[in-house]
Amino acid sequence: xxIVITGGAGFLGVRLARELLxxxxxxxxxxxxxxxxxxxxxxxxxxxxxxxxxxxxxxMEGDLNALLEPDNTAAPVVAEGTSLIxxxxxxxxxxxxxxxxLGMRSNLDATRALLQACRELKAAPTLVFxxxxxxxGNSPEQPLPEVITDTxxxxxxxxxxxxxxxxxxxxxxxxxxGFVRGRNVRLMTxxxxxxxxxxxxxxxxxxxxxxPLAGVRAVCPVAPETPVALSSPGHTIxxxxxAAEASDTQWGARxxxxxxxxxxxxxxxxxxxxxxxxxxxxxxIDWQPDPLIANIVxxxxxxxxxxxxxxxxxxxxxxxxxxxxxxxxxxxYAVKPPQR
Amino acid sequence: xxIVITGGAGFLGVRLARELLxxxxxxxxxxxxxxxxxxxxxxxxxxxxxxxxxxxxxxMEGDLNALLEPDNTAAPVVAEGTSLIxxxxxxxxxxxxxxxxLGMRSNLDATRALLQACRELKAAPTLVFxxxxxxxGNSPEQPLPEVITDTxxxxxxxxxxxxxxxxxxxxxxxxxxGFVRGRNVRLMTxxxxxxxxxxxxxxxxxxxxxxPLAGVRAVCPVAPETPVALSSPGHTIxxxxxAAEASDTQWGARxxxxxxxxxxxxxxxxxxxxxxxxxxxxxxIDWQPDPLIANIVxxxxxxxxxxxxxxxxxxxxxxxxxxxxxxxxxxxYAVKPPQR
Numbered sequence: 011x012x013i014v015i016t017g018g019a020g021f022l023g024v025r026l027a028r029e030l031l032x033x034x035x036x037x038x039x040x041x042x043x044x045x046x047x048x049x050x051x052x053x054x055x056x057x058x059x060x061x062x063x064x065x066x067x068x069x070m071e072g073d074l075n076a077l078l079e080p081d082n083t084a085a086p087v088v089a090e091g092t093s094l095i096x097x098x099x100x101x102x103x104x105x106x107x108x109x110x111x112l113g114m115r116s117n118l119d120a121t122r123a124l125l126q127a128c129r130e131l132k133a134a135p136t137l138v139f140x141x142x143x144x145x146x147g148n149s150p151e152q153p154l155p156e157v158i159t160d161t162x163x164x165x166x167x168x169x170x171x172x173x174x175x176x177x178x179x180x181x182x183x184x185x186x187x188g189f190v191r192g193r194n195v196r197l198m199t200x201x202x203x204x205x206x207x208x209x210x211x212x213x214x215x216x217x218x219x220x221x222p223l224a225g226v227r228a229v230c231p232v233a234p235e236t237p238v239a240l241s242s243p244g245h246t247i248x249x250x251x252x253a254a255e256a257s258d259t260q261w262g263a264r265x266x267x268x269x270x271x272x273x274x275x276x277x278x279x280x281x282x283x284x285x286x287x288x289x290x291x292x293x294x295i296d297w298q299p300d301p302l303i304a305n306i307v308x309x310x311x312x313x314x315x316x317x318x319x320x321x322x323x324x325x326x327x328x329x330x331x332x333x334x335x336x337x338x339x340x341x342x343y344a345v346k347p348p349q350r
Numbered sequence: 351x352x353i354v355i356t357g358g359a360g361f362l363g364v365r366l367a368r369e370l371l372x373x374x375x376x377x378x379x380x381x382x383x384x385x386x387x388x389x390x391x392x393x394x395x396x397x398x399x400x401x402x403x404x405x406x407x408x409x410m411e412g413d414l415n416a417l418l419e420p421d422n423t424a425a426p427v428v429a430e431g432t433s434l435i436x437x438x439x440x441x442x443x444x445x446x447x448x449x450x451x452l453g454m455r456s457n458l459d460a461t462r463a464l465l466q467a468c469r470e471l472k473a474a475p476t477l478v479f480x481x482x483x484x485x486x487g488n489s490p491e492q493p494l495p496e497v498i499t500d501t502x503x504x505x506x507x508x509x510x511x512x513x514x515x516x517x518x519x520x521x522x523x524x525x526x527x528g529f530v531r532g533r534n535v536r537l538m539t540x541x542x543x544x545x546x547x548x549x550x551x552x553x554x555x556x557x558x559x560x561x562p563l564a565g566v567r568a569v570c571p572v573a574p575e576t577p578v579a580l581s582s583p584g585h586t587i588x589x590x591x592x593a594a595e596a597s598d599t600q601w602g603a604r605x606x607x608x609x610x611x612x613x614x615x616x617x618x619x620x621x622x623x624x625x626x627x628x629x630x631x632x633x634x635i636d637w638q639p640d641p642l643i644a645n646i647v648x649x650x651x652x653x654x655x656x657x658x659x660x661x662x663x664x665x666x667x668x669x670x671x672x673x674x675x676x677x678x679x680x681x682x683y684a685v686k687p688p689q690r
Contacts, residue, residue, distance in 0.1 A: 163503045169526075172520075187509070265505055
């Protein structure tokens with residue numbers, strides 16, 4: 011089985027590729043398990059050394075839009091014989107707000123071009139589209155309901171959310187037409203992300219845990235009582251793979267499913283950090299409210315009822331303590347004593 | 351005030367232009383009434399003689415996508431100084447199902463190019479986007495709720511509906527960014543349309559009244575008990591104009607509003623025809639079920655609760671008898687005795 015991962019050198023792409031290589035086989039859309047023979051990682055950046063060294067991995071470096079241009083003479087992003095595509099590549103929310111045209115190109119045009127490339131294959135491949143919780147936005151004119159379900163009307167309040175929601179519609183219609191077998195999956199805010207802060211407004215939701223564990227002070231720009239909905243990297247990857255495995259009947263409607271999320275608060279996250287790593291570590295969090303970020307974060311829904319995900323066996327984490335422990339298990343090198 | 355109507359030589363475009371010319375002024379988005387100095391009708395076809403003869407009317411003939419090409423050297427579709435655009439031009443549902451690429455180009459690409467043209471103006475114009483009831487589709491995996499409200503999740507079951515729903519998202523985000531003042535309006539099935547049958551699956555909902563009134567037999571391809579939601583041409587035009595007049599506060603959220611619709615059935619329509627025009631006329635309806643059309647029509651919602659429209663003073667018709675009487679008043683030439 012040939013698999014393509016766009017955004018394949020990004021945090022989720024790398025983790026997804028490692029997981030797929032480890033499991034060696036995949037049962038695609040309810041059919042018997044097949045050996046994974048090739049994973050193509052499409053990204054602006056090169057994959058990490060462990061992936062580059064795997065004979066099953068093929069790296070395709072470049073801008074996704076440029077690679078998908080019809081007059082691109084290099085190898086196609088989606089080669090004949092591709093069974094499964096995970097479309098993770100995207101410009102993040104902050105970038106899309108700062109540069110409207112960049113967001114439209116990276117998120118809308120690229121998704122459409124990718125779907126067109128799939129349509130040209132002899133056999134319709136499965137496409138798992140990474141949509142986002144960001145399709146749900148709160149506004150004074152149209153407050154979000156208390157609980158978000160799979161049939162809640164998305165009302166995006168930023169360009170990233172709009173572009174993701176449009177992507178869902180495109181995937182749904184290309185699926186209905188039989189051009190792809192689409193799987194629209196809304197990812198929750200991932201925490202704890204390893205690595206460095208990024209341009210997303212949600213970046214602090216990993217940073218306020220990751221940095222103190224590395225002995226470095228970190229800012230939490232929202233009040234402790236601010237509710238948030240989170241999913242660990244591991245659960246997020248499980249959701250993507252499960253979407254590829256589900257049969258059409260198991261999957262159901264072509265609309266997106268929400269992945270499960272743990273409902274917690276910034277304050278509870280800090281308390282969990284104190285329980286797992288000690289009060290001194292949790293003391294490295296600086297509570298410095300930033301109205302700009304707080305406004306964005308409080309416009310996100312915090313209570314997700316992910317019924318379709320549950321029917322696929324995907325359940326939320328039970329506690330943020332568990333999420334921190336998983337991070338520590340997976341990133342032992344990232345832990346350092348507090349700097350004095 | 352300069353106004354642009356895309357699809358301006360179509361049935362609704364012509365009627366809208368006549369109505370605007372008759373009222374002479376418009377109170378745009380809650381501001382004081384201004385004189386309408388120019389209406390540009392953009393369409394593949396030429397406008398009818400009465401409109402062409404009006405000194406305020408300017409006809410721009412051609413393909414909307416071609417006219418909106420950045421390298422088009424002719425006059426721009428949206429000239430500097432345009433205050434209001436009604437975007438009615440679209441490929442209809444039947445065409446979009448038959449030719450996927452045509453639908454994407456005519457409905458998605460054209461809407462986006464029009465929004466880009468608006469964005470380039472010095473002052474953001476008001477854009478009334480004619481979306482459609484077709485965003486709501488029924489499917490076995492995701493049955494529609496009994497009653498459709500303004501916050502019901504659209505689940506389009508055809509490409510036309512998907513493209514209209516994507517158009518709503520684009521208009522919403524271009525509005526949020528301040529590039530236009532957007533007004534997403536979902537039109538209901540219009541009946542009784544004068545003129546000829548068209549490629550829409552809903553065409554018979556006008557034809558089964560219009561043709562018998564002209565003395566010609568007509569087919570009703572669905573069972574009498576089939577529920578349908580309808581709006582007269584007059585009410586539909588009222589909805590479009592009211593959308594342009596509403597202030598931002600009156601309008602509310604950037605998501606689409608459903609226009610009001612009368613809930614009736616094919617059988618009740620025929621009974622109304624018998625009451626208004628006589629049993630002999632209603633006898634010209636041939637009840638010939640067509641499973642293909644019946645399948646499409648029964649996938650549409652029949653019960654619309656249009657609360658936002660009601661708050662703008664837009665209410666559904668009270669009876670289909672009234673709709674037929676209005677048609678007779680407006681189209682006296684279209685009535686002929688039954689042919690024997």
